[in-house]
Amino acid sequence: MYIYKLTRIVFNNGEEVKPGNLTVIIGPNNAGKSRILKDIAQKTTISTPLPNVVVNDVDWTTPQNLQELREAYSLERHQDEYNNWVFRTLAPELSRERQAIANFWTEEDEVIYHFLSKKSLFAEHFGLAMVAFITTEHRLKLVKEAASAEHERQEANLLQTMYNAGTSLENEIQKLVKRAFGKEIKLDFTVPQRLLFRVGDDFSLIPSDPRDARQPMQQYDKLDDQGDGIRSFVGITTALLATKRNVFLIDEPEAFLHPPQAFRIGEFIAQQANSERQIILATHSADLLRGLLSKTTDLTIIRIDRRDKINYFNTLDPNRLQELVNDPLLSSSRVLDGLFYSGVVVVEADSDGRFYQTASNKRKNDIDLYFVNADNKQTVPRITTLYRNMGVRCVGIVDFDVLNDSAEFKKQLEALDFSEESITPMLTIREEIAKAAKELPCDERLEKVKEQMKTLLASLNEIQGKAFGSDGEAKFEKEKLLSQIERRAREIAASTKNWNDFKEKGRAALPAELQFSFDELWKTCSEKGLFINPCGELESMLTHAGLAYTTDKRVWITKALSMLPRLEVNDNEYPWKFIKEIQDYLMG
Numbered sequence: 001m002y003i004y005k006l007t008r009i010v011f012n013n014g015e016e017v018k019p020g021n022l023t024v025i026i027g028p029n030n031a032g033k034s035r036i037l038k039d040i041a042q043k044t045t046i047s048t049p050l051p052n053v054v055v056n057d058v059d060w061t062t063p064q065n066l067q068e069l070r071e072a073y074s075l076e077r078h079q080d081e082y083n084n085w086v087f088r089t090l091a092p093e094l095s096r097e098r099q100a101i102a103n104f105w106t107e108e109d110e111v112i113y114h115f116l117s118k119k120s121l122f123a124e125h126f127g128l129a130m131v132a133f134i135t136t137e138h139r140l141k142l143v144k145e146a147a148s149a150e151h152e153r154q155e156a157n158l159l160q161t162m163y164n165a166g167t168s169l170e171n172e173i174q175k176l177v178k179r180a181f182g183k184e185i186k187l188d189f190t191v192p193q194r195l196l197f198r199v200g201d202d203f204s205l206i207p208s209d210p211r212d213a214r215q216p217m218q219q220y221d222k223l224d225d226q227g228d229g230i231r232s233f234v235g236i237t238t239a240l241l242a243t244k245r246n247v248f249l250i251d252e253p254e255a256f257l258h259p260p261q262a263f264r265i266g267e268f269i270a271q272q273a274n275s276e277r278q279i280i281l282a283t284h285s286a287d288l289l290r291g292l293l294s295k296t297t298d299l300t301i302i303r304i305d306r307r308d309k310i311n312y313f314n315t316l317d318p319n320r321l322q323e324l325v326n327d328p329l330l331s332s333s334r335v336l337d338g339l340f341y342s343g344v345v346v347v348e349a350d351s352d353g354r355f356y357q358t359a360s361n362k363r364k365n366d367i368d369l370y371f372v373n374a375d376n377k378q379t380v381p382r383i384t385t386l387y388r389n390m391g392v393r394c395v396g397i398v399d400f401d402v403l404n405d406s407a408e409f410k411k412q413l414e415a416l417d418f419s420e421e422s423i424t425p426m427l428t429i430r431e432e433i434a435k436a437a438k439e440l441p442c443d444e445r446l447e448k449v450k451e452q453m454k455t456l457l458a459s460l461n462e463i464q465g466k467a468f469g470s471d472g473e474a475k476f477e478k479e480k481l482l483s484q485i486e487r488r489a490r491e492i493a494a495s496t497k498n499w500n501d502f503k504e505k506g507r508a509a510l511p512a513e514l515q516f517s518f519d520e521l522w523k524t525c526s527e528k529g530l531f532i533n534p535c536g537e538l539e540s541m542l543t544h545a546g547l548a549y550t551t552d553k554r555v556w557i558t559k560a561l562s563m564l565p566r567l568e569v570n571d572n573e574y575p576w577k578f579i580k581e582i583q584d585y586l587m588g
Contacts (some may be wrong), residue, residue: 002072004130004246005278008059009040012052015313022273022299024292025282028342028368031306033282037249040280041133044247045092047124054304054311060130060247062122066105066112073129073244076153077102089129090155093138094239097156100125132245134236136255142235145196145224148189158235159195161242162187169241176237180264181230185223190214197223197234228256233265240272240279247278254285266291270299286337293322303339303391314391324386333373335383341370343393343586346383348376351557352538356397356582358564359575364583377402381415384529393586395529400506400536403430404437416528426524429517436514437502452492456485490551504549506536531582534574541575 009017017023025033032054039055063069070076077087085102102125104111115121134142146157155161162169170187177185186203188196190210198220207213223231236253253269254262266288273279273296283289292299301316316339324330338344345360347353353371360369374380380396387394396412403409409430413423463481468474501509507518522532535541539556540549545567550556571580 002061002063002068003276004061004072006040006044006058006060006247006280008057009036009055010057011036011313012054012056012311013313014056017300017302017313017315019278019280020298020300021275021278022270022292022296023278023280024289024299024301025280025304026284026289026301026339027304028306028340029284031304031342032311033284033304034251036304037133037135037251037280037282041092041131041249043119044123044131045127045133047120059119062116065109066116069116069126075126075129077105087129088154088156090158090161090243092128092131092133093135094132094158094243095138095141095144097154098128100128130245131247131249132239132243133249133251134239134253135251139232139235139255140228143197143223143231143238145194145222148193148195157195158238158242159187159197162238163189163195165242172241173234173237176264176268177230177234180233180261183230185234186217186220188217188220190217199223199226199230229258229261232256233261236265237268240269240277246276248280250279250281252283252285253281254283254288259285259287262287263291263294267295270295273299284340286334286340289321289336289339290325293318293325297322305342305391305393312391316390320386320389329375329379330383330386333375333383335372335386338370338372338387338392338394339390341392342368343370343395344387345369345371345582345586346374346380346387346394346396347371348380348398349373349553351553352397355538355541355557355560355564356575356579358561359579360583362564362567363569363571363576363579367583367587369583369586378408378411381412381530385415388529395531395582395585397531397533397582399533399538400502402532403433404502406430406434412530413525416525416530418528422524426521429521432514432517433502433510436510449492452488456488456492459484487552493551503537504540506540507534509536526581526585529585531578531585533578535578541578544573 006019009019011017025036027033035054039053040058042050043055043058044060063072075087075089077085080086080099085105086099087102088097088099090096091098104115115125142158143162146159149155149160149163155164174184174186177183183199184201184203185197185199186206188198190213198217199222200220203220206216223234232255236250240248250269253265257265262285266285268291269279269281270292289301297318299318301318301321303314303316305312305314321336324336330336345353345356347356350373353373357369357371360367360371372383374383374396377398380398384394384396398412402412406427410423410427413426418426459481463477466477468477507515510518518534522534525532533541535543537549539551539553542560542563543549545563547556547559547563569576571577
């Protein structure tokens with residue numbers, strides 16, 4: 001039997017895609033995701049579509065003859081009041097009826113073949129019955145209260161199609177809605193002239209005879225009076241289950257839905273795509289994408305981006321994305337969300353991300369950037385490599401002490417695809433910086449820790465043997481010592497590591513000749529998207545503004561985030577100078 005399917009989509013840069021059963025278009029805002037669907041809808045349902053924007057051409061399967069097409073889609077013609085032969089069908093947006101001329105159906109084979117083979121004529125006369133286009137604009141109208149059918153074969157709205165499909169389909173939709181919203185829905189046709197959905201907790205006691213059910217049904221709320229989320233969900237599920245169309249174009253199925261419901265609609269859509277039903281959707285939701293990937297990897301994922309009015313397309317590996325979703329670290333860091341932004345900044349810790357994002361928005365708030373926490377510097381190159389392989393503009397930010405371990409720094413450089421030849425001189429500069437850091441041997445560091453702990457233990461023994469005048473005084477003094485122990489413990493922990501001076505001062509702690517070497521190293525790394533904090537650690541970024549360096553990151557970040565909005569942006573000072581370099585790299 002004939003099945004209408006899209007076989008080829010040609011984009012405005014000449015790239016071609018052969019859409020499978022399920023095609024997902026993702027990318028940042030205003031990149032052209034929705035426009036792709038509109039272009040496809042126009043080219044498949046209108047004889048003279050508007051000028052190309054993102055899609056240049058679309059091909060589809062054609063039937064061998066008219067009879068094959070009519071049998072596959074139950075297309076029947078009727079005479080209108082002007083004695084013209086027409087056939088009626090739901091418009092692609094599924095919210096109104098459309099008519100197409102069918103006078104040529106009795107013509108000779110050559111004429112009919114012309115209508116079937118010429119794309120513009122097929123689109124105008126048959127495409128509108130083959131394609132469903134569910135937009136954010138029309139989806140809330142899909143299951144809105146509507147008139148009942150005037151005759152047996154009429155399907156002028158989706159509720160009429162739903163009514164004709166019978167109770168089994170209604171029960172299936174009812175289960176989906178119950179799972180996502182905890183509510184039941186039921187089609188109310190107790191008044192012969194109208195159809196509408198009702199919403200409630202339980203419809204099991206409603207009489208089966210519509211005459212007896214009329215009064216009880218009045219006690220339930222209309223779906224039309226409910227929130228946009230449930231109306232959108234019911235509209236999409238009803239359209240996919242009740243409509244006999246082989247191609248569905250769905251724009252942002254997650255619109256109006258909370259994350260758990262977006263995940264549910266993703267699961268449902270993945271289950272509806274098959275060899276006889278082709279679904280192409282555009283989304284800006286990682287939750288919906290997770291729902292899709294939880295049910296299938298048999299899908300085509302296209303990431304679209306735009307730079308200077310030019311579109312770029314990248315086809316992603318769904319198996320790799322599924323691994324990303326299932327990886328505990330990457331899923332908890334919500335790495336998948338970065339696919340929907342113009343650029344991504346990968347940082348070492350959550351507090352780093354909050355600081356850099358606040359500073360970035362303060363300097364330039366019209367840049368669509370996503371900040372993701374890698375949990376440590378060792379994971380930064382892994383995540384940045386993932387993004388780059390998926391066509392996402394990306395940078396990694398690491399503290400100055402990334403240079404304190406030769407093997408670790410080499411891994412960072414290898415992740416940036418530096419050749420062995422170019423890595424060698426960079427490691428030489430690192431060795432020179434390590435010598436300047438005057439790294440202490442392990443034994444010396446252990447001895448230093450031992451002395452500090454002796455002092456701390458002496459304070460503890462002293463207070464435990466001290467006689468206090470009252471319980472209140474004892475509690476005050478002991479709480480004070482506990483606070484001091486917390487601070488001293490962080491200092492002891494810091495003393496176990498080398499590079500303390502460089503953590504606090506970064507580039508400024510280097511001798512003058514090495515500062516120039518570091519600048520060359522910094523420039524080479526930043527050109528590949530690795531940005532080394534020249535100030536040392538994040539906690540050194542605001543020393544010039546009066547916020548002193550401390551090893552207590554929790555206290556520092558609280559003060560820093562309250563200070564940043566009050567600071568004046570000056571691209572000659574940190575952090576603005578650093579942020580400017582990152583923004584220029586990502587958006588340049």
